Amino acid sequence: MTSEFKKQLLIVAHAPSANTRLLRDAAFQGASHPDLEQVHCVVKAPLEAGPDDVLACDAILLGTTENLGYMSGALKDFFDRSYYSVIEKKQGLPCALYIRAGHDGTGTQRAVESIVTGLRWRWVQPPLILRGEWQPSFADQVEELSMTLAFSVESGIV
Incomplete structure (x- = not known):
């Protein structure tokens, strides 16, 4: 593995519970696959992430809970603080x-799609919605999503 990364993947994930922390950790694991030699992964909670993090990254993975039919307030706060700067x-x-x-x-x-459209960001894959009761396979799906995004960034596909 080279000591200098050329690309950065930012994961901004709201993880208020044990299960959502498993999803966030699975996202990090996917983006940190041993075959990824040119991608560095940074994981931040939405209340800790800001415009400087977005400006420094080459791709972003967003993770949120469904709260009253909307994104988490923390992710909305991230967008509110970052939108006009980026x-x-x-x-x-x-x-x-x-x-x-x-x-x-x-x-x-x-x-989320409404805000991303306004930012003119580019979807690499359709959003992954993990519905209903908790299933252990949810973490595998998030890991695969993150790994796919990271490999796409490293290889220049996106």
């Missing part, structure tokens, strides 16, 4: 999203 500088930023939804997740998806 809108002109990060157009086309490759992005992906996972939603831990107790119900259907569609309102959450629409809300």
Whole structure:
């Protein structure tokens, strides 16, 4: 493995519970796959992440819970604090999203997609909605999503 990374993947994930922390950790694990030699992964909670983090990254993975049919307040706060500082500088930023939804997740998806459209970021894959009761396979799906995004960034596909 080279000692100097050329690309950075930012994971901004709201993880208020043990299960959502498993998802965040799975995202980090996927983006830190041993075959990824040129991608450095930075993981931040939405209340800790800001515009400087977005400006420093080459791709972003967003993770949120479904809260009353909307994204988490923490992720909304991240967008509120970052939006105008990055809108002109990060157009086309490759992005992906996972939603831990107790119900259907569609309102959450629409809300995040609306903001991402305004930012002119580019979806690498359709949002991953993890619906209903907790399933251990949710972590595998998030790990695969993150790994796919990281490999796409490293290889220059996105």
